Amino acid sequence: MASALSLQNLTKIYGKKVAVNGISLDIPAGSFYGLVGPNGAGKTTTLQMCTGMLLPTNGSVSLFDDDVWANLDSARARMGVMPQADEIFDRLTGQQLLVYAGLLRGMDKTEVTRRAQDLLNAFDLTEAAKKLVSDYSTGMKKKICLASAMIHSPRILFLDEPFEAVDPVSSANLKDILKEYVSTGGTVVISSHVMSLVEKMCSHVAVIANGNVRAAGTLEEVAAGSDLENRFLDLVGGRHDAARLDWLQGGDNE
Ligand SMILES: Nc1ncnc2c1ncn2[C@@H]1O[C@H](COP(=O)(O)OP(=O)(O)OP(=O)(O)O)[C@@H](O)[C@H]1O
Numbered sequence: 732m733a734s735a736l737s738l739q740n741l742t743k744i745y746g747k748k749v750a751v752n753g754i755s756l757d758i759p760a761g762s763f764y765g766l767v768g769p770n771g772a773g774k775t776t777t778l779q780m781c782t783g784m785l786l787p788t789n790g791s792v793s794l795f796d797d798d799v800w801a802n803l804d805s806a807r808a809r810m811g812v813m814p815q816a817d818e819i820f821d822r823l824t825g826q827q828l829l830v831y832a833g834l835l836r837g838m839d840k841t842e843v844t845r846r847a848q849d850l851l852n853a854f855d856l857t858e859a860a861k862k863l864v865s866d867y868s869t870g871m872k873k874k875i876c877l878a879s880a881m882i883h884s885p886r887i888l889f890l891d892e893p894f895e896a897v898d899p900v901s902s903a904n905l906k907d908i909l910k911e912y913v914s915t916g917g918t919v920v921i922s923s924h925v926m927s928l929v930e931k932m933c934s935h936v937a938v939i940a941n942g943n944v945r946a947a948g949t950l951e952e953v954a955a956g957s958d959l960e961n962r963f964l965d966l967v968g969g970r971h972d973a974a975r976l977d978w979l980q981g982g983d984n985e
Contacts, residue, residue, distance in 0.1 A: 735760040735887050735918040736781060740790035743776050743942075750776045752942035753790065758920060758935070760795075763913050765929040766922040767959075768939035769967055774922040775891060777939070781920070782812045782889050794887065808836070811885035813893060816872040821865040825856050825875045828864055832879040843882065850878040853908060855901050870896040877905065887918040894928060906932060926960040940967040 736758040743751040751773040758764045766774045779785035781792050783803045792799040799806040823831060826847055833843030851860050854874040859867060864875055873896055880888060888909075894902050909919055909932070923929050929936055930950065936959070937947035945966040946953045954962050 733760050734758060734793075735762070735795060736920065737793045737796075738777070738781065738790070739792075741777065741780055741787055741792060742789035743773075743780060743785065744788045749942050751780070751787075754939070754942070754944055755790075756937055756944060756947055758918065760918055761913060761916050762918055762935045763909070763933045764918070764920045765933035765936040766920065766939060767924070767926070767929055767936060767963060772939045772967075773942040774939055776942075778889055778891055778920070778922060782810055783807055784812075808883075809886045811880035811883065811888040813876050813880040813888075813890045815891070816869070816876060819864060819872075819876060819879070821863065821867075821872075823864060824861050825864055825867070825871075826851060826860040828875055829879055829882055833882040836883040838883060846882050847878075850882065853904060854878050855904065870898055870901070873897055874901055874905075881908075881912075885917075887920065888912070890919065890921045892923055893921055894923070894925065926958075926963060930954075930959045938963055938966045 734757045736756075738754055738756045741751055741754045742749070754773075754777060766777065768774050776785065780787045781799065783799055783806055786800070794806045794809060797806060819828060820831070829847035829850055830840075830843050833846065834840065851857050854877070856871065856874060856878070859871060864872060867875065873893070877890065877893055880890070893905065897905065913919055921929075921933070933950055935947075935949055936953045938945040938953060946962075950959070953959070957965070
């Protein structure tokens with residue numbers, strides 16, 4: 732499979748902190764690629780360097796063989812990046828926010844309005860379409876952020892924890908949308924802590940810890956005959972005795 736995204740020796744250093752330590756990865760076109768790793772592993776930093784939001788200290792990223800940082804405008808036009816809830820203009824209604832996202836991408840107003848309605852329907856936000864996003868619940872904000880990343884029909888979607896706080900019905904609809912998108916040749920890159928979800932949805936996975944790739948490849952290659960959660964724990968070595976709190980007892984010990 733040709734690469735949609737290729738990371739070469741990607742590095743980010745903050746002062747003395749090496750957040751991302753020379754990561755190289757190939758993300759095949761048409762794959763559903765999961766980045767997993769413990770808190771602070773470097774997933775968000777990696778995604779931000781891939782999407783042109785954070786300048787790498789070293790290394791490069793190419794999107795369909797074009798250097799992202801040398802051709803930022805054309806790279807961004809091909810990407811859909813889910814904003815964080817605190818990065819959106821929440822004094823707009825959900826419908827206005829989607830239209831605004833499309834117009835910013837240079838889309839025609841009639842088409843944007845049509846797609847905004849389709850997205851509001853798909854994400855069960857029709858009734859909240861005219862409500863200010865600031866009054867949305869956490870899960871509703873997540874959904875409107877996701878929808879705004881899709882409105883211009885990008886070739887690759889970057890989603891940081893897309894299912895967090897999303898209810899089961901919306902989550903099932905989102906999974907269908909993403910599966911359909913991949914079946915039409917789209918590429919999805921997600922970061923997630925939910926192993927069962929990664930195992931179910933992703934075709935490929937990279938395990939990142941301390942800014943390094945511990946394993947990467949197809950789900951089967953990385954799981955190596957085990958289930959992904961156990962393999963993940965083996966790779967990152969996370970379980971330790973300090974997680975046993977002798978004094979934490981739920982019984983009546985007064
Ligand atoms: N602006 C910054 N300045 C200094 N250190 C930073 C900065 N941003 C991130 N870091 C550090 O870089 C490391 C990687 O952070 P990052 O947010 O990429 O991790 P993550 O894998 O996305 O974690 P989580 O799963 O908790 O969201 C962490 O040690 C973090 O403290």
